[in-house]
Amino acid sequence: MARKTGSHAQITGPKIRSEALRLFARHGFAAVSMRQIAAAVGVQAGALYLYTPDKEALLFDLLKTHMDELLEAWAGEPRGAGPVEALEAFVRFHIRFNLSRPDAVFLSYMELRNLGSANFVMIEDLRKAYERELEEILIAGQQAKVFAIPDTKLATMALIAMLTGVTTWFREGGRLSQARIAAIYWDMARKAVGA
Amino acid sequence: MARKTGSHAQITGPKIRSEALRLFARHGFAAVSMRQIAAAVGVQAGALYLYTPDKEALLFDLLKTHMDELLEAWAGEPRGAGPVEALEAFVRFHIRFNLSRPDAVFLSYMELRNLGSANFVMIEDLRKAYERELEEILIAGQQAKVFAIPDTKLATMALIAMLTGVTTWFREGGRLSQARIAAIYWDMARKAVGA
DNA sequence: GTTTTAACTGAACATCCGTTCAGCGGCAAA
């Protein structure tokens, strides 16, 4: 046997990435074998190597794509005039974006350690760039005296950790809607920075 | 060769747990082999099975011990009279305890998925019990009208995520001392709940 | 000084791992 009916290159590639993402997020990078991914795609293990040079590159591709999309989406996000409006935009954006990609968020926070050092640094830098976006909002608000923050760096890490945590417990169709959750988190974030 | 000079049972057991904890936290449960743990301990792989029935039981033991110690330490922690004082005690305790055991904290949040369902539920229940401790403080403060929280359950998750996040970036000897960090986080937590 | 026992070795088990590659079937262009 060889290729099944029809041409599949433009289906198989994306499907490998989506199945790998799902499996890595569920069981962890090291716990998922190339054969498991292949089986989920409906293909033999060898075929995966037409789309990725090796297993780590597959993980890196998923993480890099996620971070690129995150930064690009935030860059295209409308935000208000002042620091308070900018912070509200960031809070709502972060929750909305992360809840739309729970698997990728989980991977980004858990599986960085499975990357070689060069790849690790690349993802780490993208993450720092994103954190810097929030910190600049906090610094602007601090200078405009609309925020009261003892340390903008710590506040950045605290807020991001708080917001990202939503992905660990949120379930679609739960007690609260996504909009309600975002409103509550914005309320807490606003108070936390003294605005 | 067999046993080296001296009796080692009371050394080897704890050493297996501490080395396994370190390696699991660094590389992930699935990525660490029994032979790697054995090598770190200074023993052959087969000897590990005198101390644990299998690899998953070793992970479970680490997680269970961590959660037990966490709950026990909090139970023995002095806390003030009112909800505000209790929240301050919780914030400072959580940061101090988690920073003293970064590997175990990391494991607890990342490797639950490698547990069988029975073991998973046990650890999950202990975690819920700990979260409940915080929520009860928030509920008490809400009723006493010293806190202004839209939703105590969400506030619980938000605060714990914020506080636990410290372990992901804190490095001994960094820009800020642990006491200063705890003070800043307490400031933000207090504001976030409207106290 | 002898026996017992606790602590560990080292080899073996079947199975799985990531990765490579010669070959083949189905499709499109000529």
Next chain:
DNA sequence: TTTGCCGCTGAACGGATGTTCAGTTAAAAC
């Protein structure tokens, strides 16, 4: 109708995996 090649198979590679166990030795018990 033939040719060429894209997308994939299926087997194979060396090595690693978790786990078991008969055997061995140092120390403890008598």
